[in-house]
Amino acid sequence: MMRLVSRFFAFNRRLSFALEERLPAGFRHHLHTLYKYQVADLLNRRPHQIVIDVGGGKECPFLPFVDDPGGHVLVALDIAEGELRQNTRVDLRVVADATLSGLPLRDGSADLVVSRSLAEHLRDTRAYFANCARALRPGGTMVHAFPCRFAPFALVNRVLPTPLVRRLIAYLLPEWAAEGNYGFVAYYDQCYYSAIKDMLRANGLTNDRFVFTYYQSMYFTPFFPLFCVMVSYDLLLWALGIRNLASGMLVIAERPAVDAVLPLRPAAPAESPAATELAR
Ligand SMILES: C[S@@+](CC[C@H](N)C(=O)[O-])C[C@H]1O[C@@H](n2cnc3c(N)ncnc32)[C@H](O)[C@@H]1O
Numbered sequence: 001m002m003r004l005v006s007r008f009f010a011f012n013r014r015l016s017f018a019l020e021e022r023l024p025a026g027f028r029h030h031l032h033t034l035y036k037y038q039v040a041d042l043l044n045r046r047p048h049q050i051v052i053d054v055g056g057g058k059e060c061p062f063l064p065f066v067d068d069p070g071g072h073v074l075v076a077l078d079i080a081e082g083e084l085r086q087n088t089r090v091d092l093r094v095v096a097d098a099t100l101s102g103l104p105l106r107d108g109s110a111d112l113v114v115s116r117s118l119a120e121h122l123r124d125t126r127a128y129f130a131n132c133a134r135a136l137r138p139g140g141t142m143v144h145a146f147p148c149r150f151a152p153f154a155l156v157n158r159v160l161p162t163p164l165v166r167r168l169i170a171y172l173l174p175e176w177a178a179e180g181n182y183g184f185v186a187y188y189d190q191c192y193y194s195a196i197k198d199m200l201r202a203n204g205l206t207n208d209r210f211v212f213t214y215y216q217s218m219y220f221t222p223f224f225p226l227f228c229v230m231v232s233y234d235l236l237l238w239a240l241g242i243r244n245l246a247s248g249m250l251v252i253a254e255r256p257a258v259d260a261v262l263p264l265r266p267a268a269p270a271e272s273p274a275a276t277e278l279a280r
Contacts, residue, residue, distance in 0.1 A: 009172060009222040016221035019231065023215070027238050031213045031248035032061065035116050035145035038250060040065035042112055042141055047071045049111035052135060054098045054128075055079075055118030058086040058180060062114075077103065099127040103135045110135045112143070117181065119146035120154070125190035126199055133203035136255040142205070143252050149188035151247035152230060153219040157186050172222040193243040196251055205253040214238035216247035 020028070039062035043049060049072045053060045056076030063069050069089070076090040077098060084093045096104045099122050103113075113132045122128050132142050147154055157165055166183035169176055176182055190199065193210065200208050214237050217230035237245050 012224040012227075013221045015224040016217075016227040019224075019227070020218070020221075023231065023235075027235065028215050029211075029213055030215075031145050031147070031250060032116065034211055034213075034250050035143065036062045036065055038252065039112070039114050039143050042143065043067075043072055046111075049073070050109060051075065051112040051114065052077060052103065052105070052110050053090070054103070054113060054115040054132070055121065056087055056090070056093075057083040060087065060090060061116060063089055075105070098122065098131060099124040103131045105135060107134045108137045108140075111137060111140050113140070114143045116145045117147070119144055120149075120186045120188045120191050121184050122189055123187055125195075126202075129190075129196075129199040130203055133205055133255060138255055139257040141252060141254050143250070145248070145250045146191055147188070147216075147248050148193075148246050149191040150245050151216045152233070153216050153247070154186070154188050154191075156219075158188065162186075173219075191249070193246065193249065196249065200251075200253050204256065206256050208251065208253040210243070210252075211250040212241075212243055212246035213248035213250075214246055 043051065043062070043066045047068065051072055052075045054077050056078050057080070060074065060076060063074075066072070073092070074090040075092045075094060076084060076087045077094045077096055078084040078087075079095065079097050081095045084095060087093060094104055098115075098118070113135050119125050119128065132144075136142060160168075162183065162185045166177075169182050190196065193212070196210075197208070214234045217227055217234050220227045220230045234247065
């Protein structure tokens with residue numbers, strides 16, 4: 001019986017992939033790919049940059065595309081020590097909560113603050129953006145990529161218990177589960193365009209650029225009829241360009257070279273007490 005069910009889903013996925021290949025290339029852009037190239041591009045422009053990968057987890061996905069990874073100082077920060085232990089290619093690994101009392105480094109010290117698939121897991125994304133803004137040096141850049149709050153898969157993810165989501169992904173989308181990057185508790189707090197725009201303004205960040213993705217139907221490939229419905233929905237949003245309903249977002253913003261708005265705290269200690277540096 002189980003084999004029959006598995007074959008049913010496998011057959012549905014083959015149908016979904018056949019349709020996927022016929023979808024416009026611009027529509028199918030993958031957020032993770034956009035992010036990797038964007039961060040690598042910023043690093044390749046100048047040597048000796050200080051980069052903080054927040055929620056860095058097991059790996060910094062942009063590193064393979066950086067011309068001289070050893071020419072920069074790369075810090076991975078994550079709340080989960082177990083994840084960070086596997087992240088062996090960085091200069092410094094720091095266990096800390098990105099939403100608490102500032103990032104554990106001196107204000108204004110980072111050239112780049114980046115994150116992929118972190119914002120949706122935070123209970124307080126406003127605190128996180130404020131921390132990132134403070135960590136950036138004047139003229140520094142932040143890049144964040146994350147799935148958005150109102151995408152159908154995000155609504156499902158918020159309604160279902162996380163252990164069930166993990167089991168569904170392992171069963172229905174095994175190649176994703178193998179990446180070991182799915183199944184963290186997700187809140188999607190502030191994860192939509194107008195809220196992000198507002199946070200950038202509140203933190204005095206400028207020169208913002210956004211890339212929106214709409215193709216979230218990929219989550220529904222195991223059931224072809226539902227995949228077709230979702231593709232129609234995604235294509236419609238993409239054609240209309242409804243940014244608040246996008247399924248994913250890449251946001252890039254800069255701290256102005258001369259601060260007009262951002263109130264700076266007095267110099268903080270290099271590490272807050274809540275942070276632990278992992279031994280290499
Ligand atoms: C989906 S994983 C993404 C990992 C990595 N950025 C990537 O793209 O492969 C989310 C990561 O965010 C971390 N995380 C969740 N909440 C956090 C917080 N409050 N502060 C710092 N890291 C957090 C998790 O431990 C996990 O490693």
